[in-house]
Amino acid sequence: MFKSIVLPVALLGAAACAVADEGQWQPHQLPQLTSELKRIGITMPAAKLADLTRHPMSAIVSLGGCSASFVSPDGLVVTNHHCAYGAIQRNSTPEKNYIINGFLAKTRVEELPGGPNTLVYVTEKVENVTDRVLKGLSPSMSGRERHELVESRIKTLVAECETDKSIRCSVPAFHRGLEYYRIKQLMIRDVRLVYAPSDRIGNFGGDIDNYEWPRQTGDYSFLRAYVGPDGRPADPSPNNVPYKSKDFLVVSAEGLKNGDPILLAGYPGRTSRYKLPSEIRFARDVDFPAKAASITADLSVIAAATQGNPAWDVRYASVAKSLNNVLKKTQGLMDGFARKDIAAIKDVQDAEFRAWHKQNGNGSRNLLGELDSVIAQDMAQSRQEAAWAEATHSDLLKSARTLYRLALERQKPDAQREAGYQERDLSFIKARLTRLEQSFVASVDEARYGAALARYARIDAKARPQGLDALLPAPNALGAMVKASELGDTAKRLAWIGKDPEAFRKSNDPFVQLAVRLHDTGMALENRRNELEGNLERVIPQYMTAVIAWKKSQGKPVYPDANSTLRVTYGTVAPYSPRDGLVKGPFTTVEGIVEKTTTRDPFIVPAALTEAVKQKRYGVFKDAALGTVPVNFLSSADTTGGNSGSAVMNKRGELVGLNFDSTYESITKDWYFDSAITRAIHVDIRYMLWVMKEVDHADNLLKEMTIKYPKK
Known part of the structure; x- marks a missing residue:
């Protein structure tokens, strides 16, 4: 049999000659990507990005299927509109249809319950437990005996970790059983809906535009995490108070331009890059x-x-x-x-x-x-x-x-x-x-x-x-x-x-x-x-183990397939050519919304938005090069399902966008990463802020966030 000896741990972190922007990296691998991050212009130290207890990684959270991030010290969470859709639907009736009309809580008292399925997970610790899972497994075991013993050991590791109902632990496999990591998360179970724009903004273009480019979708929403008066997660209660998040992202309205570097952090679901x-x-x-x-x-x-x-x-x-x-x-x-x-x-x-x-x-x-x-x-x-x-x-x-x-x-x-x-x-x-x-x-x-x-x-x-x-x-x-x-x-x-x-x-x-x-x-x-x-x-x-050794011998990047655990990817704002003679991107603008508008869903737009565009009330959110407000932008970052809501950060780690989709030509990236055409689609944070100010008048939230505006 092939002996792995010390190969897996050493090689899973090896990426001295990473190519393109491929890779959904575990945070602890990032120091070995220092040269790559510097190459594209990231100024944040890679060692800082590898530390889950430090900014900005300590602000990145999971919603159990989507990604999100804290944007205030009072538990305010920003994610995609489609990630909060269940909470929006839960509170909607034909008479109070928050899906069509949107929802905004002007005060904390007005915030609505997200429901028992709306949870926030804060990753606190990740540790390699491979030896405890795999040690002493007999090669003579049947497949079922082996699987059940591994599952039994995983349950023991989870039980040791979950000291109370506030903690949720898991032991996912990396490379389908080559390594195992125990992940400890704080589970916040009182999560409330704070603000969601109308789906005529949050889902503009609907299923017709899904996975398409150009795109003009304001796919964002806000939730708030609540805990008991003692600061610990608690069941939903009127006595609960906003969670005091250890960290939160500064929001940058300074914007990006073509070629600028970005970092993206979230919880990608599943990829199949190593399939036969x-x-x-x-x-x-x-x-x-x-x-x-x-x-x-x-x-x-x-x-x-x-x-x-x-x-x-x-x-x-x-x-x-x-x-x-x-x-x-x-x-x-x-x-x-x-x-x-x-x-x-x-x-x-x-x-x-x-x-x-x-x-x-x-x-x-x-x-x-x-x-x-x-x-x-x-x-x-x-x-x-x-x-x-x-x-x-x-x-x-x-x-x-x-x-x-x-x-x-x-x-x-x-x-x-x-x-x-x-x-x-x-x-x-x-x-x-x-x-x-x-x-x-x-x-x-x-x-x-x-x-x-x-x-x-x-x-x-x-x-x-x-x-x-x-x-x-x-x-x-x-x-x-x-x-x-x-x-x-x-x-x-x-x-x-x-x-x-x-x-x-x-x-x-x-x-x-x-x-x-x-x-x-x-x-x-x-x-x-x-x-x-x-x-x-x-x-x-x-x-x-053999594939990793082979790839290392070629100087190629080595990273585990996505498995819903915290990952970091990087890239640049970039256009692409889906076919000969056609170049797309990398920005769309509010004028594109007006051009697409019809009298039928999914291309109906709130009148307040159309009016703001016609009057060119762009203010500080106007991009100097575009002459208007950007809506969505493309990057070469490596993403997949589960990355919805992921924080898109600039070179300093400031929030500049939210990931929400990929181009249609990119969908096969779950199986094969083609750097020429693989593009992720993001909401430009300037569009989100502009809608909040000019359309929905969410001034309370704009005041709550720390926003870095362009220098005059």
Whole structure:
């Protein structure tokens, strides 16, 4: 077998000859990027950026799916409009539609509850715990035995770290099991909506402009973190006070110009830069087309089922928005793979690596054969899991399955329960089950599930989980099942928490009965996945150790794939050429908004904005070179999903923008970083400040932030 010895830790930080602006770097790696940062003009010391307890990294926070940053000492958080969309929707009704009209709290008392799913995570500590996770693992273990032992050790590490309910810890894998880091975060659970512009600003262009350039979207919102009177996180209460953030970002209205350097800090979700050519072809030819077809069909069902009912439309607004975003990205990936044969590029790289490995593999001759075998098994398993997802595509059924699994897991000691069903997870389960009341209509769920079962029936029988067909309800039975179920009622849904498994087995609720009936098949699927994961976690780290050594021998950058942990990337404000004879960017302006405006969504603009543009009330936010207010700008920074809301900082670490999207041509960057066309899209902070002053009159927030204005 290939021996990693001391290679992983040493090489994961190696980037002496990094090229382009590629890389989503762990903060502790940044000192080894000093020459790169200086090259593009960053003046902040790299060592300072590596310290999570110092400015500016101590101001960067996670929202559990999006990124954000503190911008005042009183817990004021700025993020994207679409990241706060759930909180905006939660507080909206047809009569008080904050989605269309926007919302501004002029005083702290007026701030609205974000809801149980709106949380702020402040990263306090990151430590390498690889030895404690991997030490002494026997090569004779089955994949499932290995996976379960690793998971058990991770749960122990988490339990040691979580000293109270204010602390949330995790132990994610880097390079899929090559290294493990324990991450300690302060979890603030009273988060309130402070200000969101109308979605005719925050989502201008809607799904039509999503991933497109030029773009003119004011994708920003403000939240505030609250804690108990003692300064510690607490459950929502009128007695809570604003969190005194240790640090916050200074907002710079001085602006940027083409070629200026930027830093970007946030929590990117998932990338697949080290996938094999076979995995790319599977995604391109099988997984993504099926995913796009399923989401397209689901969106059509939602649209038809909610048509003509404004209240239902509001309830499913966030669901549809999320699905549309995933769909646009999936379609962009397919188009990107069609435009550039990334699999063929990877074929060349893979052949070069295998030739190098043949000479430098140190006895690991069977490694690549094992790798190819387990990857093939992984792809076959993924097809069955996709079929299972269609067969169980109902919010009522998902709730029933979660509740029954919780009842079963609670029969075990807490340390032996499946991750996600321990006592530490109970508040999150309750929050998900409660949140359903804002995004659920029984007849819509019935329509969605019926359509999903029809899609499942068209899947090749070989790709369906064995024995599942006979357990599923007939589509024409769904109406009676939905009518007879009490799980649509929030109080009755939550009342199932704490009941024992026997109560579920004796239940007359048809969706509870279905959940019980499906459980063994679902567990068989999960157990096969755990066996596979254990084998992947055994083989992939050996592969990655060899890949890292190969890349280092070429002087190429080495960084782990994104995994929702804090990362820093860098780049410059830059245009790009999507095709021959066309150059785009790097700025758009408020005049572009007026030019795009129509009388139909998503290109309707608030009259106050149009009036401010016509009167050219630009003030200090006017860019000297552009002669107007910039709205969005492009940079070459390396980003992905989860980077939404990430702070875009200038060379001094001051906030100059918010990341919110990528160009359509960039979507394949999750798999392959092409520096010529990869561009991230950011809200220019001057546009945000201008709207706050001239359109929404958010003077209270402008006074609260520390804003650095241009010198006269």
